[in-house]
Amino acid sequence: MFWEVFFPPEERGFIQNLFEEALEPPYRSSYEHQWRCRDGGSRLISFTISTYFEENTIQCYSVTGLDVTKLRRMEEELWRYRTDLEEQITQRSVELLDSRTRLAGIVDSAEDAIISVDSKQQITLFNYGAEKTFGYLKNEVEGRHLSMLIPNRFHDTHRKHVQNFGKSGKVSKRMNDRSEIIAKKKDGTEFLAEANISQVTVLGEKIYTVVLRDISERMMFEKRLQESLNEKETLLREIHHRVKNNLQVISSLFTMQKLRTEDPDRLSLIQESQHRIQSMALIHEKIYQSEDLSRVRFDQYIRELVTDIFQSYEVYPGKIELQFQMKPVSLHVDMAIPCALILNELTSNTLKYAFPDDSTGKMLIRIEEKPSKKLHLLFKDNGVGLPDSIEIKNVDSLGLRLVRVLTQQLKGKLELEREAGTSFSFHFPITSP
Structure with missing residues (x-):
């Protein structure tokens, strides 16, 4: 028989069964066999056994063999590559999930409002800081247009600003020169905010992210501080003015005293004291006239002081x-x-x-x-x-x-x-x- 010629004894029974399987529909059976070559090597051969009938009588068997050694090796390599790739994908997915979790934790722990929108300016990210700043919950704003957080009168300006920024190619930019914008809370209250906008392209779509901080209290504090500083400057300026006036009064008293004194030594002492007082009065006058209430242009002061002494x-x-x-x-x-x-x-x-x-x-x-x-x-x-x-x-x-x-x-x-x-x-x- 065929299998007795080409196959070793231990496989002949299996081959005989394949021939018997080929007698049943679809009248075909397959088998891969490690074929030993004359050079001592081996090749993997894929055999196909087909049965041909004529008037329900077996006419012959057709046995074809195809060398699939390289094909199976390629399949094994592809399988190993696929397995490695799946392991890497799994590992990267775990790492990505971990990164997203950590990033989400960082974003939510930030005190500043962090808001991301897509190319249509629909909100895709709204952190806890944004919830506190605007009064909205995350699920109330996600998927809605960013204009809900901006007063109506600024809608067109803001839309054009974002569009121009997207075309500029810049990665980040302050919203304007002073980085201050007007935003709107859930209850309709408007507030002054400091903002920075950035953009990134993900899968061909631009994502814009705004980091925003409510500076209303800070601006109010700065205004009060400036008002207090102005009051103190006014008071200090008035003090210098009054000190100068009082020193001039003392100088005038010395002048009156000189009119009543004929002793040359006493007159000299009075005049020297008067010069000292006038030099201090002139300092206070210069400070009163200066923008800086703690400093004086000494070179200008010297000219006036020495000129006054010469005249005296x-x-x-x-x-x-x-x-x-x-x-x-x-x-x-x-x-x-x-x-x-x-x-x-x-x-x-x-x-x-x-x-x-x-x-x-x-x-x-x-x-x-x-x-x-x-x-x-x-x-x-x-x-x-x-x-x-x-x-x-x-x-x-x-x-x-x-x-x-x-x-x-x-x-x-x-x-x-x-x-x-x-x-x-x-x-x-x-x-x-």
Whole structure:
């Protein structure tokens, strides 16, 4: 028989059964057999047995064999690939679900309102922060148009803004320059909000996400704070004005006292005190006129102060050439007043003693702010100079004692030179209280 020739004994019974199966409709049976080749290898052959009849009598059997070795190997590889792919898909699905769960937790835990809409501006995401901000529950807004959260008068503007943003290609953008928009709560209340919009394309469809924060309370607080600050500035400005007026009253009292005094020494003391008071009054006047109530443009102040002192001592034109070498310098009032008193004393001393009788000369005032955050103040004249017997550390003059004390108060350094007149060089650290 056929199976006895081509098949080993252990398979012959099975092959005989296949031939018998081919006798029953559909008169065909199949079998795959690992066929051994002459070279010692093997091939997987798919056999098909067909029975042919003529007048209900078996005429013959047809046995065809097809080498399916490569086909089965490809199927096995495809099966392994499919199995691996399914495992990866399962793993990625678990990871994606975990990521979505964590993202949902983060989104819902955010205090800001986070709202996503599709290309038709229908709401697809509405977090817990949005529920608190707008007063709607998630299921009340999902699937509805975003315009329900915007006052009617802004519908067209908002729609065009989103459309233009979608065409811009930008990933994110503030809703406008100040990032402030008007939104509407469930009860119809309108409120000021700060918003940022972003876009992403998912499966060919654009998703827009808005992160929004109600800033009504913050703006109200800022308004009240600004009103309070304005009130305090007005009060502080008024205080400076009144201090200046009171100092001028004291200066006027000194003027009246001078009219009743004939003693030259007393007159000199009164005039010196009057100059000190006027130098402080001028500081308060400058601050009152300034936008910054804590600082004064010291270079501008010096010009006016020294000019007033010259006029007070009735220095005739041409006697003393006054030179200024100054750059714009702004000082805090706590530093400006001591520096002003120092300049007042030095200017007064120069006008009284440096150029006796009809002698003429020069006086130089230089001021600049160094990169090291130090103020350099130079006061120099080419007058007769200080006597060698006078030492700043042990001086009897009230004016020079005041200069020394104020320098120490400002933690400054003073250098005195007596060549070709007198030179006072100060270095003060600039502080900002």
